[in-house]
Amino acid sequence: MRNHLMGFTLLLASALLAFSAPAQGDPLPSWNDGDAKTAIIEFVERVTDEGSPDFVPVYERIATFDNDGTLWSEQPLYFQVIFALDQVKAKAADHPEWATTEPFKSAIAGDMEGLMKTGMAGLAKVMGASHTDVTADEFAASVNNWLDTARHPTTGKRYDEMVFQPMLELLEYLRESGFKTFIVSGGGIDFMRVFAERVYGIPPEQVVGSSIDARFEMRDGVPTIIKEGKGLFVDDKAGKPAGIYRHIGRRPLFAGGNSDGDLQMVQYTTMPRGPEDTTPRFGLFVHHTDADREFAYDTPSHIGEFKEAAKLAPENGWLVVDMKNDWKLVYPD
Amino acid sequence: MRNHLMGFTLLLASALLAFSAPAQGDPLPSWNDGDAKTAIIEFVERVTDEGSPDFVPVYERIATFDNDGTLWSEQPLYFQVIFALDQVKAKAADHPEWATTEPFKSAIAGDMEGLMKTGMAGLAKVMGASHTDVTADEFAASVNNWLDTARHPTTGKRYDEMVFQPMLELLEYLRESGFKTFIVSGGGIDFMRVFAERVYGIPPEQVVGSSIDARFEMRDGVPTIIKEGKGLFVDDKAGKPAGIYRHIGRRPLFAGGNSDGDLQMVQYTTMPRGPEDTTPRFGLFVHHTDADREFAYDTPSHIGEFKEAAKLAPENGWLVVDMKNDWKLVYPD
Numbered sequence: 211m212r213n214h215l216m217g218f219t220l221l222l223a224s225a226l227l228a229f230s231a232p233a234q235g236d237p238l239p240s241w242n243d244g245d246a247k248t249a250i251i252e253f254v255e256r257v258t259d260e261g262s263p264d265f266v267p268v269y270e271r272i273a274t275f276d277n278d279g280t281l282w283s284e285q286p287l288y289f290q291v292i293f294a295l296d297q298v299k300a301k302a303a304d305h306p307e308w309a310t311t312e313p314f315k316s317a318i319a320g321d322m323e324g325l326m327k328t329g330m331a332g333l334a335k336v337m338g339a340s341h342t343d344v345t346a347d348e349f350a351a352s353v354n355n356w357l358d359t360a361r362h363p364t365t366g367k368r369y370d371e372m373v374f375q376p377m378l379e380l381l382e383y384l385r386e387s388g389f390k391t392f393i394v395s396g397g398g399i400d401f402m403r404v405f406a407e408r409v410y411g412i413p414p415e416q417v418v419g420s421s422i423d424a425r426f427e428m429r430d431g432v433p434t435i436i437k438e439g440k441g442l443f444v445d446d447k448a449g450k451p452a453g454i455y456r457h458i459g460r461r462p463l464f465a466g467g468n469s470d471g472d473l474q475m476v477q478y479t480t481m482p483r484g485p486e487d488t489t490p491r492f493g494l495f496v497h498h499t500d501a502d503r504e505f506a507y508d509t510p511s512h513i514g515e516f517k518e519a520a521k522l523a524p525e526n527g528w529l530v531v532d533m534k535n536d537w538k539l540v541y542p543d
Numbered sequence: 544m545r546n547h548l549m550g551f552t553l554l555l556a557s558a559l560l561a562f563s564a565p566a567q568g569d570p571l572p573s574w575n576d577g578d579a580k581t582a583i584i585e586f587v588e589r590v591t592d593e594g595s596p597d598f599v600p601v602y603e604r605i606a607t608f609d610n611d612g613t614l615w616s617e618q619p620l621y622f623q624v625i626f627a628l629d630q631v632k633a634k635a636a637d638h639p640e641w642a643t644t645e646p647f648k649s650a651i652a653g654d655m656e657g658l659m660k661t662g663m664a665g666l667a668k669v670m671g672a673s674h675t676d677v678t679a680d681e682f683a684a685s686v687n688n689w690l691d692t693a694r695h696p697t698t699g700k701r702y703d704e705m706v707f708q709p710m711l712e713l714l715e716y717l718r719e720s721g722f723k724t725f726i727v728s729g730g731g732i733d734f735m736r737v738f739a740e741r742v743y744g745i746p747p748e749q750v751v752g753s754s755i756d757a758r759f760e761m762r763d764g765v766p767t768i769i770k771e772g773k774g775l776f777v778d779d780k781a782g783k784p785a786g787i788y789r790h791i792g793r794r795p796l797f798a799g800g801n802s803d804g805d806l807q808m809v810q811y812t813t814m815p816r817g818p819e820d821t822t823p824r825f826g827l828f829v830h831h832t833d834a835d836r837e838f839a840y841d842t843p844s845h846i847g848e849f850k851e852a853a854k855l856a857p858e859n860g861w862l863v864v865d866m867k868n869d870w871k872l873v874y875p876d
Contacts, residue, residue, distance in 0.1 A: 269746060346788060390748075403792045413602060414792025415723075415748070426784035426807055433811040435788045451759035455679060455768045457790060459736045459747025474759055478766040483680075 277395035279468040297340035342439035396446035451478035466494040469514040493528035500534040609800035610728035630673035675772035729779035784811035799827040826861035833867040
């Protein structure tokens, strides 16, 4: 009994120690030692060391990250699209007309080829069925419910378990180093805000994404926000710097993405505004090279194409992370 | 020598103490003792005391404040409109056609009556001349330059000195109590962000306001944001809860305004969503009652009308601050 108790106490103590000081010694334990890890740590030390000529005050330490393909997986489809398809299936019984009308017919049948044939207009209708003309609270509840019940088709994991452990460590390392971390993603802002705080430690007000107009009204005496179907803002490509300007209002010091959709955000972050602009800034791209542990794709690809940004990375000094070789593990254990 | 040194040391020590504990004893020294001050302090203590049944965790402590008329003055015109008029005057030499074209003719002549006759369309043109088709950096520089040189017509003060000392103390008191403070204003987001951090201690990403679309482009190889004239979002009345949802993504615990333009924000913040929603929340309206030290107006008024919100305040338990009687001083000394 006493031995058991002592063993348990030691176990508890070591667990507590591990919890309270995860980064002591190595702030990025899931990254293999090598150039990628070294480049990140050297950059963070340069801008946070008060004795360094490159020191940057805390209030300027803004870090922005794409979500799909950068912080979590995005295959075989953006997870938000899978959510939208699942919602259409769940609502099909209430919409008998969908059985014979595209794009819903293909969506319900799981016929991706048929769905793709309906084009962007079809996809917008599928997204609209779950994302528009719904109150903010109803929408958040539907995302929460989906995360709790849906499983990824090939890994069998919860979707919010398919986040990248090395990137979680990077977010935490940056925050411990005085950075304010933001998501800047082509994904829907209201979708991501449901899990960003719990999964990434990023509060709702630090999530920037694609959005549609929200309308306020008093509904039976209760203040209510309704997600309308109008005013789509696409927070992708040139929309990302525009979204950063609108939501954050200042230039990041660190930006990370994985595809050409993140090119302009990384350009906006890192490229000097003139000869006197010498503050070092960090651009990072996650390269999906790991078919065994995750997925391998870059170009051509129907999702997350990484072509133009890959070409421009060397001359701009952007770090390209080789998922297969730079990461000890992909998903949290 | 020794006495001098000791005196200096004591002075230094007391200065340091004063600096490190400004709120010890009285967190709101510019507020007269009375019901308003007591209501604020009792609320903050209730939601921050871990032993209280009304305790609210830090991450839910969101406070939103209107700017014009709530944190700084707004008479004889919104200061941003005065800025726009001054810019039109400064640019008149480059636009000879303005001498004979409305609304510019009236704007340049300082003929407010003539300008008002051109209606909202005329005012939009005056605003547009300084706020659109300009890079983000150029716009920020023009606001900074104006703040440095312009003086208020009746007080002779810099416009950014016409902020309310009691409200600066309230912002600081809330932040010291774990609140994250935001501006949610009908004023332009890019205009306010220029001075919000310096004047209010509120960083750009915590400023929500009216906005127009921003566009990103590489201009001669330099990443550039251009403020376009399209996509106006008016962060006023029902636009305020919509702006809060879009930018912050959660319901405030404390909201302060001064006019009917803030009514929906305060409703959204304070009104229960159902019988189980018992968290106490705070709504505050600054009532401009002080013609000697500031301005006295409520209804009817061409700016900052306070009528509907004043009527609804008692039944909703919103605090109406009587500027004349509740505040020891208005502007910082």
